[in-house]
Amino acid sequence: MKQKRKPKIFKRVGENTKKIKIMKKILIFSLVVASVILMSATTPKAVDEAKTINSSTLSEEVKLFMKENPNFTIKDFLTLTPKKYKELTGKKLGFKKAMMLKVAQKKLKKSIAKPDKTNGISKGVYILLLLIPGFTWLSVGLASNWEGNDWWVNLLLWLLCWLPGFIHALVKMKNYQFN
Secondary structure (H helix, E strand, O other): OOOOOOOHHHHHHHHHHHHHHHHHHHHHHHHHHHHHHHHHHOOOOOOOOOOEOOHHHOOHHHHHHHOOOOOOEHHHHHOOOHHHHHHHHOOOOOHHHHHHHHHHHHHHHHHHHOOOOEOOOOHHHHHHHHHOOOOHHHHHHHHOOOOOOHHHHHHHHHHHOHHHHHHHHHHHHHHOEOO
């Protein structure tokens, strides 16, 4: 009696399991690298209330009030009222100067409230995340500070196939300012 041969299918299955193991190792490695990069790349951006106001970047209205007391902090200046001004300087603010104070405070509040357009990652980290399969949407999300719909669109494009997501991320890269 002849021995039955094993079909070639079993050889292929063995080869495929090796490939799957290698792919799992690559995926785990890329996840570890991406998580290390992301932890080191993101930095919180907060306004320090105790900072003194830098006179070179202020509007003319603010500079007028800074002449009398240059050691104001941001919080002090924003909470300054005509009554507090009279207590500090002994001079009464007229209607025109009181309006100038309010305009200056409003401008300063707007400049503080404006989000910083730079994001927490550098251009190199952005490109590195693009090259790691499956992380294009993550790079777009980090670059846009998770605001807007760009990262959602990129995630959907990546789910269709990685190439449209990759192209979308490259096109959107010009819209972001990096550190």
